[in-house]
Amino acid sequence: MSKSTLAADTGTAEPKTLVESAYRNLRRDIIEGRLPPGEKLRVEHLKDHYGVGAGTLREALSLLIADALVVSQGQRGFRVAPVSIEDLADITRTRVMLESEALRQSIAMGDDAWEGDLLAAFHRLSKAEEKRIGIDDREEWEERNRIFHEVLISACPSRWIKHFLSILYQQAERYRRLSLFLQPIPRDVHAEHEALLQAAMERDADKAAAILGEHIMLTFRSIEAIPREQLNHPLAA
Amino acid sequence: MSKSTLAADTGTAEPKTLVESAYRNLRRDIIEGRLPPGEKLRVEHLKDHYGVGAGTLREALSLLIADALVVSQGQRGFRVAPVSIEDLADITRTRVMLESEALRQSIAMGDDAWEGDLLAAFHRLSKAEEKRIGIDDREEWEERNRIFHEVLISACPSRWIKHFLSILYQQAERYRRLSLFLQPIPRDVHAEHEALLQAAMERDADKAAAILGEHIMLTFRSIEAIPREQLNHPLAA
DNA sequence: GTTTTAAAAAATCTCGAGAAAATGTATTGA
DNA sequence: TCAATACATTTTCTCGAGATTTTTTAAAAC
Numbered sequence: 001m002s003k004s005t006l007a008a009d010t011g012t013a014e015p016k017t018l019v020e021s022a023y024r025n026l027r028r029d030i031i032e033g034r035l036p037p038g039e040k041l042r043v044e045h046l047k048d049h050y051g052v053g054a055g056t057l058r059e060a061l062s063l064l065i066a067d068a069l070v071v072s073q074g075q076r077g078f079r080v081a082p083v084s085i086e087d088l089a090d091i092t093r094t095r096v097m098l099e100s101e102a103l104r105q106s107i108a109m110g111d112d113a114w115e116g117d118l119l120a121a122f123h124r125l126s127k128a129e130e131k132r133i134g135i136d137d138r139e140e141w142e143e144r145n146r147i148f149h150e151v152l153i154s155a156c157p158s159r160w161i162k163h164f165l166s167i168l169y170q171q172a173e174r175y176r177r178l179s180l181f182l183q184p185i186p187r188d189v190h191a192e193h194e195a196l197l198q199a200a201m202e203r204d205a206d207k208a209a210a211i212l213g214e215h216i217m218l219t220f221r222s223i224e225a226i227p228r229e230q231l232n233h234p235l236a237a
Numbered sequence: 238m239s240k241s242t243l244a245a246d247t248g249t250a251e252p253k254t255l256v257e258s259a260y261r262n263l264r265r266d267i268i269e270g271r272l273p274p275g276e277k278l279r280v281e282h283l284k285d286h287y288g289v290g291a292g293t294l295r296e297a298l299s300l301l302i303a304d305a306l307v308v309s310q311g312q313r314g315f316r317v318a319p320v321s322i323e324d325l326a327d328i329t330r331t332r333v334m335l336e337s338e339a340l341r342q343s344i345a346m347g348d349d350a351w352e353g354d355l356l357a358a359f360h361r362l363s364k365a366e367e368k369r370i371g372i373d374d375r376e377e378w379e380e381r382n383r384i385f386h387e388v389l390i391s392a393c394p395s396r397w398i399k400h401f402l403s404i405l406y407q408q409a410e411r412y413r414r415l416s417l418f419l420q421p422i423p424r425d426v427h428a429e430h431e432a433l434l435q436a437a438m439e440r441d442a443d444k445a446a447a448i449l450g451e452h453i454m455l456t457f458r459s460i461e462a463i464p465r466e467q468l469n470h471p472l473a474a
Numbered sequence: 475g476t477t478t479t480a481a482a483a484a485a486t487c488t489c490g491a492g493a494a495a496a497t498g499t500a501t502t503g504a
Numbered sequence: 505t506c507a508a509t510a511c512a513t514t515t516t517c518t519c520g521a522g523a524t525t526t527t528t529t530a531a532a533a534c
Binding site: 042043044054076077 | 514515516517518519
Binding site for chain 1: 254
């Protein structure tokens with residue numbers, strides 16, 4: 001299981017520096033909605049909360065611009081990136097295009113080790129689904145879901161496609177979290193994942209890509225159906 | 238002509254802050270090869286050259302990570318992103334996929350104003366091609382070439398596709414510059430651009446996408462043909 | 475001659491304080 | 505009452521100096 005998509009990815013390595021630590025904490029708080037969309041990010045206030053200096057926090061915020069989770073404008077400081085249904089639709093469509101292509105290439109290139117990784121990731125995800133009741137297990141499920149999707153396309157040789165997809169996945173996860181405060185998941189995600197696994201193992205690229213595309217689109221529709229007010233409706237350009 | 242692809246894009250606006258100014262100068266020096274691939278970027282040394290403080294320069298370098306022009310590793314500072322033929326091949330393939338799709342959507346959605354912008358951009362590019370002899374005009378041509386490609390896909394409604402393409406274009410430009418120190422352009426770029434314009438104006442999406450794909454691939458092959466030593470061969474993972 | 479160990483040098487990373495800019499508030503005038 | 509101006513507060517932006525970590529250099533041991 002490869003650890004990173006593109007050079008200097010601060011993906012899963014241990015935080016060796018305070019900048020990286022602040023970067024991760026900020027990213028988590030934005031994705032999980034504790035820092036709502038559009039919120040002003042005052043350095044003087046945040047540096048105390050995250051226990052770092054002003055310069056260090058500014059650097060962490062600069063890093064988050066790469067993930068499009070933070071925006072900055074001239075001399076007016078930083079803000080949490082705004083959200084909108086239009087943006088989510090764009091993210092979804094772009095993700096369907098890239099992830100379908102990546103899956104096709106992955107199915108074409110994947111070897112036995114890939115099949116093994118895929119089975120293992122699916123198994124771990126299933127186990128997390130079985131005993132998922134409380135909110136405590138949600139983090140675990142989110143992580144394993146992410147890894148399952150990552151392993152699916154891991155045999156795709158294009159680092160750039162995987163890099164872009166990791167950004168889009170992160171964005172989509174933020175929308176999912178923002179809506180999931182009250183909304184339970186109605187659809188049978190497990191069945192979709194299982195069908196996806198089966199198609200991938202059978203090396204049926206067309207079938208797998210179709211299922212994956214539908215899988216991503218369904219996630220979009222379940223969020224789209226939620227009234228806009230529930231999305232912590234910030235501004236939306 | 239829209240000015241930016243995604244929020245907080247430091248694209249063409251005036252540099253209002255020292256961080257932004259340093260960011261631009263650094264980006265230019267990396268793309269144009271003055272800071273060669275793999276080069277160590279020592280903050281203490283660079284802060285004098287760019288006339289800013291250490292913290293400011295660090296922030297500018299953090300911004301450049303978003304463009305994948307700079308990489309950082311833990312406690313070992315910053316480096317100019319390495320180059321390799323494999324990476325360029327990846328960039329090219331990904332760009333062909335995204336830019337073809339963007340062009341199709343742009344042709345489908347573009348209105349009269351878009352056609353006008355396209356004609357204007359082509360005209361400015363042609364004028365720059367006519368009297369392109371010295372190296373001084375190269376900058377002008379590069380800029381107008383970038384704008385032509387940008388206008389081509391400007392009617393594509395997906396901000397994310399355009400955002401990713403702007404990153405990939407920047408990457409491709411760096412490779413082009415690195416190889417163009419000695420290599421002149423043998424192929425008839427003007428004719429390709431003209432065919433592209435015509436197909437776009439005729440709203441022939443298939444034809445336009447095919448020409449564009451071939452156009453991008455040809456650029457890759459002309460660089461690929463260059464011996465690796467000429468690419469300032471740094472390390473290449 | 476090679477490897478290991480240890481000190482010295484360099485570079486990164488971090489912080490707090492000062493200058494520039496933007497935002498908010500109150501006062502003045504019509 | 506409303507608009508415009510001037511002042512005060514807040515916040516961003518910037519810099520230089522100090523603490524860790526990495527890298528280099530040199531000596532010592534095998």
